[in-house]
Amino acid sequence: MSTYAIPWRFTLALPNTFRPGLSLAWLFVIGLSIAALVPHWLTGIDPLAAAARNAYLPPSSSHWLGTDENGRDVLARLIHGVRPSLLMGLVSTAIGLGAGIILGLAAGLGPRLVDGAIMRLIDVLLAFPDLLLALVIITFWGQGLWITLIAVGVASIPRFARMVRAQTLVVRDAPYVEAATTLGRHRAAVVFRHVLPNAVKPILILATIGIGHNIITGAALSFLGFGASPPAPEWGSMLAMGRNYLANAWWLVAWPSVAIILTVVSITAIGRDWLARSEGKSR
Template sequence: MVRWRSFYRKLAKNKAALIGAVFIIFFFILAIIGPYITPYDPITPDFSKTFQGPSAEHWFGTDDKGRDILSRILDGTRLSLFIGISATFLGAVTGVILGILSGYYGRWLDSLIMRLCDVLLAFPGILLALAIISILGPSTMNVIIAVAFYAIPSFARIVRGSTLGVKKLEYIDAIKAVGATDFRIIFKHILPNIMSPIIVQTTLYIASAIITSSALSFLGLGTTPPDIEWGRMLSEGRSYIAQAPHITLFPGIAIVMVVIGFNLFGDGLRDALDPRTKN
């Protein structure tokens, strides 16, 4: 209880983290209610209203097909966040399992898992994602798999290091001495004690996942129509950036805001969960 009070106190004092939390909460609310409050149909074209700039009728203007950009951003919030969070969750779960196994058992299993992680980390994230998408083909699920794949080695390395530290503690030896199984030791005693770096890495990686998935959609290798995703909106408006910059401006701002929110909040969590920082 004292530890959690200290955590909340540190987090509350971090103004940047609070700003990040406000951004995150704002976009989560939009993801929930966005599709129900869109002022116009975000999918159906209206060619009588193409390339209209921001106005009282269309706050963010319209695109090359006359669709309201605000409506499309609101509708696309859910999918953009879903891809980022789902990819991070999938990568985190896989990476945590591999990292714990590597750190706890060591020996040949440790060497095998770490060498596989080294191979994956040798490729830039976007290039690895592009290679996977090229094999699997563009779709929302394949984007999630591709982005999650690169998250695995990062989580595995962090968890392995934390596991090695906890495994050396005396109480772990005592638990082994009374006959506790490896499963019980790993999931009841080691995993709860290494959650702090996992939580921080998860929060920070969501921002990277959103950027990567948006980049894939921008290149035409992400989500497919009629699904609305911010990166695809950027791609659709790049041909008209000179005559109608608002088509790319507002989806770009949405991406920047949500990424900044997760980064600020993740940095705040890291400081709050670090026992070396002062209360």
């Protein structure tokens, strides 16, 4: 504890663990959660309401972040665009983590033939960048927000599967697993009660960091025209439209870019803090 002495009477104690940057990250993520769940709490403006006479208005007291080429309020579109962006990060990460756990456990606990077949498949998928693999899936299955969610989730499966397999190989030889097996516990009970929780726990923390990566991938796909259909507000599609008017209306690109950067940085900072705390406890 570090102390700051105030003359005569008071002493203010400040904990050494207080981190302003991390606190700001948490506040920003809480604000994002509110915007995703109840956006009307933050703005009463319709993000789809167009007014041609208000097109290209710069940031002002009436439109804090300006208006776009159709006269729509940029702040309202940013706030309503939080939900699809967070859905992209959360749902795609859940898809990748769920399938990765199944494949990783099967490879780590199965016979050598199964392990080799799964890992060769994972190695082939890892040879493709996430964005390219997602584009291939979208090409076969079509466009749309939910198809994009699934494509980004499938593209993240190889990373999670490889990490789960590595953790499973460590946990399956742990003394408590051997003890449970020696006591005659059923194999399924040993896997679900001892192997699975201990193999997945560190991966869950790393998955938090992966949310930010998937948000960027989803925004890139929306930028290319494979995300939510216009005129739905979505940060990637806002960037795609704003680049055509960058010379005259810089705010159409600046604010969605800032929103994506702050979101990814905040989520990554929280994930890294959890990872550091878990490593400290394990030591």
